[in-house]
Amino acid sequence: MSNIVDYANLNVGDAIPNMVKENISRTQLALFAGASGDHNPIHLDDEEAKSGGLPGVIVHGMLTMAFLGQVLTGWVPQNQLRGWNARFVSMAFPGDTITCKGVVAEKISENGENQVKLDISAENQKGDNILIGTAVVAIT
Amino acid sequence: MADADYIGKEYPSFSVDVEKGRIKMFAASIGEENPIYFDEETAKNNGYSGIPIPPTFAFTLTMEAGQSFNILEDMGIPKTQAMHGEQGFTYYDHIYAGDTVTGSQRITDIYEKKGGALQFIEAVIELRNQSDVHVADLRSVIVVRHNVEEQS
Numbered sequence: 001m002s003n004i005v006d007y008a009n010l011n012v013g014d015a016i017p018n019m020v021k022e023n024i025s026r027t028q029l030a031l032f033a034g035a036s037g038d039h040n041p042i043h044l045d046d047e048e049a050k051s052g053g054l055p056g057v058i059v060h061g062m063l064t065m066a067f068l069g070q071v072l073t074g075w076v077p078q079n080q081l082r083g084w085n086a087r088f089v090s091m092a093f094p095g096d097t098i099t100c101k102g103v104v105a106e107k108i109s110e111n112g113e114n115q116v117k118l119d120i121s122a123e124n125q126k127g128d129n130i131l132i133g134t135a136v137v138a139i140t
Numbered sequence: 141m142a143d144a145d146y147i148g149k150e151y152p153s154f155s156v157d158v159e160k161g162r163i164k165m166f167a168a169s170i171g172e173e174n175p176i177y178f179d180e181e182t183a184k185n186n187g188y189s190g191i192p193i194p195p196t197f198a199f200t201l202t203m204e205a206g207q208s209f210n211i212l213e214d215m216g217i218p219k220t221q222a223m224h225g226e227q228g229f230t231y232y233d234h235i236y237a238g239d240t241v242t243g244s245q246r247i248t249d250i251y252e253k254k255g256g257a258l259q260f261i262e263a264v265i266e267l268r269n270q271s272d273v274h275v276a277d278l279r280s281v282i283v284v285r286h287n288v289e290e291q292s
Contacts, residue, residue, distance in 0.1 A: 021171065028169070035162070035169035037203035040219045052220025053285055061224040062196055066170040069195035073174065079187060081195055085228030085279070 005076055007107070007114045007139040016075045016102040016118065021067050024059055026094045032063045059092035064100075064122045064131050071100045071120070076137050082115065086133035097125040102135065114139045146215065146247050146261075153244040154205035158193060160237035162204075166197055180237075190236035198229060198241075198276050202265055207245045208280060211263060217284050225260060226281035233275045235267070241275065243267045248279075259284040 029043050038060055041048035046056045065086050072081055092098060099122065106117040115138050122131040160180075167177040172194060175182040183191045193201070202208065212222055235241060249262040265278045 028171075031169040035166040036200045038200075040209075040222070042220055042223070048220055052218065053287070054220075058223075062199055062227065063170065065227055066172075066194065066196045070170065070172055073195065077186065078176070078192060078195060079234065081231060083228070083230035084195070085226065087226045088224055091223075 005139050007116075010104055010107060010116060010139070012104050012106065014104045016071065016104070018099055018101045019067060019071045019074065021098045021100070024063075024092065024094055024096050024098060026057065029057065029059060029063070029094065032060055032066075036060065036062060038062060054091070055093075057094060059094070059096065059098075059130075061086075061088035061131065064088070064092060064098060067098060068100045068102075068120050068122055068131065068133075071102055072118075072135055072137065075102065076139065080138040080140060082136045082138055084120070084133060084135035086120070086131050088131055090128055090130050092122075092124055092130045096130075098122050098130065099124075105134065108136070143215075144250050147250055148247065150244055150246045151207070151210060151214075153242060154202075154207065155240055155242045156201045156205045158201065158235055158237055158239040158241060160191055162200075163191055163193055163197060163237055166200060167194055170194070188234065188236070190238060193235045193237075195229065195231075196227075198235060198267060198278055199227060199280075201235075201241055201267070202243065202245070202278060205243075207243075207265065208263070208282065211245070211247070211261060211282065215261075221285050223283045223285070224280070225283035226262075226279070228277075228279040230277040231275070232277075233269070233273050235269065235275050240270045241267045242269075257286055259286060 102118040105119045108115045118135045243265045261282045
C-alpha cells in the first residue's frame with residue numbers, strides 16, 4: 001500500500017520507487033487483450049503482426065502504461081493522481097523486461113493544492129525507453 | 141489514408157457499464173495486487189465509495205464501447221497498420237464499479253511525419269457518469285504506418 005509522502009522533504013530529482021516487470025509473456029499479452037478489450041492482432045498473432053510490417057507481436061502500449069500506473073499508485077493513493085500522459089516511443093516485445101520509473105521534475109502549488117510533476121518512463125532491458133511521459137499528483 | 145477532413149468529426153455518443161468483475165480481471169492481468177481493486181470493504185476503508193477503476197481502465201471502458209477501432213474502420217485503415225502513439229488521462233472525479241459512463245469521441249488533429257510514412261490521429265473523449273458528473277478526459281494519438289513506396 002502507499003506510504004505517506006512528505007511534500008516539504010521532496011526535492012526535484014528525487015526518484016520514486018520503481019517497478020520491474022520481468023520477461024513479459026505472450027500469455028500476459030493474451031490475458032491483457034481480453035481484460036483490456038484491445039484485441040488488435042498485432043499483440044496476439046505473429047503472422048498478422050508481420051503483415052502490418054512489424055517484426056512480430058508487440059506489447060500493448062497500454063499494458064506498459066498500466067505498469068507505470070502501478071508505480072504511481074504505489075507511491076501515492078490513486079485518488080491523488082490528477083492526470084498523466086505517455087508517449088509510446090518504441091516497441092516492447094515478448095520476453096522483454098520492463099522497468100518503470102518516476103522522478104520529481106517540479107513542485108507546484110495549484111488551486112491551493114501541493115502537487116508534484118513527475119517525469120515518468122519505462123525502459124527495456126537494454127536501457128532503451130519504450131514510454132516517456134509526465135504525471136501530476138497531489139501530495140496531501 | 142486518413143484525410144484531414146476528419147478533423148473535428150465527432151462520433152456517436154456511447155455508454156458503458158463499469159463492471160466489478162471486469163475491473164478485477166483487468167487488475168489481475170496487469171499484475172496489480174492492491175486490494176482496493178478486488179474488495180469493496182477495503183476500498184471503502186481507504187476513502188473510496190466503492191471499487192475504483194485502475195488509472196488506465198478508463199481507456200478500456202472506451203475500447204469496450206468500440207472507440208479507437210471505430211475511427212480506423214471509419215477511415216478504412218487496417219488494424220495491423222495502427223499503433224497506439226500517445227495516451228493521456230485527466231481525472232476530475234472517481235469512476236467506480238457499478239457506474240455507467242457516457243462519452244463521445246472527437247477527432248482533434250491529423251498530421252503526418254516522415255513524408256507521409258507515419259500518420260498521427262489525435263482524438264479526445266470526455267467521460268461523464270450516470271449523475272452527469274464530468275469524471276475524466278482521455279486524449280489518444282493513434283499512429284498509422286503507411287508504405288509510401290507502395291502508394292506512389
